Amino acid sequence: MDPMSDLCEFREAIPAANDITYLNTGSSSPSSVDVVESMQDFLEYHGYESPTRKPGMYPQVYNAFDKTRQDVAEFLNARSGEIALTQSTGDGMSRVANAISWNPGDTVVRTDLEHPASIVPWAANGVNTRVIETIDGHVDLDDVKDAVTDARLICVSSISRNYGTRLPVTKITEIAHDAGAEVLVDAVQSVGQTPIDVTDWGAEYVAAASHKWLVGPWGAGFLYVSKDVIPELRPRHVSYRGVDRDSPTLDPHPDARRFEVGTTSAAPYVGLQTALERVSSVGVDAIETRIESLTTLLKDELPASLLLSPRPFESGLIAIDDDAPEQTVEQLAAHDVQVRSIAEPNAIRLSIHAFNTESDIRRFLSVYDDIRRGR
Structure with missing residues (x-):
């Protein structure tokens, strides 16, 4: 298949990308038709037909969960038994924090770049936190x-x-392992825009979700937990899905399923399956190459003094220095250009995905130049 043809089909399947200039995938991606339709088909069958047919409503849901774990595992180069289904990245990180047996004086290290989802769980568990200061994101x-x-x-x-x-x-x-520490990775800004192999990373835990670069639905998160640490973990948020119900004492599952809780809709995970299929059919390497091409165009055309992100390619997230970022976001939105504002640094942030085009980049540059000239 022609990579450009695949990318064109990718874009055509996303209505919002064809209606406006959407450059905010790092916050949340617009939905694709195939993802929404797969969830709708599942909900209609599950709600209308499965109650009247054998084997009933539950097996269809559990089959969907099993397939999603397998699909995610293949995407991350993991085992299906190392994947737990969660609602979001933050949900997965909280489940890790609530499953570790903490000791008085334990310390968690993080950088000053982390999302609040990477900050809140430690304080809630009474764990000390140490922050590594970074310079320009490095x-x-x-x-x-x-x-x-x-x-x-x-x-x-x-x-x-x-x-x-x-x-x-x-x-x-x-470095962490040499010091006897474990590692938890927030990978939500990576999954879908760059190849990931959790075995290469070597981290014990990797949390992510589908609603950003995978162009999947909200509510479908996933958590990788290395098989080497699973036996040590005792989730405090537990329910029937996390235990072996054939066990007389309802022992936790021997794999990452011990992190899963309660009755939940399988529809978001069906949507995640479809999103993974789409991204895989385009190819993550092709997606990353396209993102690099588009971000290079933006950086070449943008005044050098405004670029806060590195000039060499690192990702599709680009920070641009701005004196009034919230106002600028509103002005861009009035011209159907969607970006977001951020603090630390004070900037607007573009998230450029492979479904974007050179026309999207030039449209942003034109509108943004007009806004700056008008100040």
Whole structure:
């Protein structure tokens, strides 16, 4: 297949991308027709037909869960038994925090680039937190070594949400393991825009979700947990889906399913299956190459003094210096250009996906130039 043809089909399947200039995937992607239709088909069959047919409503749901775990595992180069289905990245991180047996004085290390989802769970568990200061989105590995000396765990984003910098997860993991610490990776800004192999990263935990670069639905998160640490973990938020109901004492599942709880709709996970199928059919390498091409165009045309993200390609997230980012976002939206504002740094942030086009980039540059001239 022609990669450009696949990318055109990718875009055509996303109505919002054809209605406006959508450059905010790092917050949430617009939905594709095939993802929505797959969820709708599932809901209609499950709600209308399965109650009247054998084997009934439950097997269809559990089959969907099983297939989703397998699809996610293949996408991440993991085992299906190392995948738990969650609602979001933050949900997955909280489940990890609530499953570790913390000791008094335990410390979690994080960078100053982390999303609140990577900050809140530790305080809620009474764990000490140590913060690594970064410079323009880059972390000094010597600072990592100093910080993790006596730490229990380090929590790090694979791609920073503000500068779009790519953190050296594999090297950070090696440093952490040398110090006896575990690693939790927030990978939500990576999954779907760059190839991921969790075995290469070597981290014990990787959390992500489908509603950003995978162009999937809200409510479909997933958590990788290395088979080596699963036996040590005892989730405190438990329900029937997390245990072996054939066990006389309702023991936790021997795999990552022990993190799953309660009755929940399978529709978002059916949508995630469809999203993974679409991304895989286009090819993550082709997606990353296209993102690199479009971000290079933006950086070449943008005044150099405004670019806060690195000029060499790291990701599709681009921070642009702006004196009034919230106002600028509103002005851009009035011209059907969707971006977002961020703090630290004070900027607007573009998220450029492979379904975007050169016309999208030039449209942004034209409108943004007019806004700046009008100030």
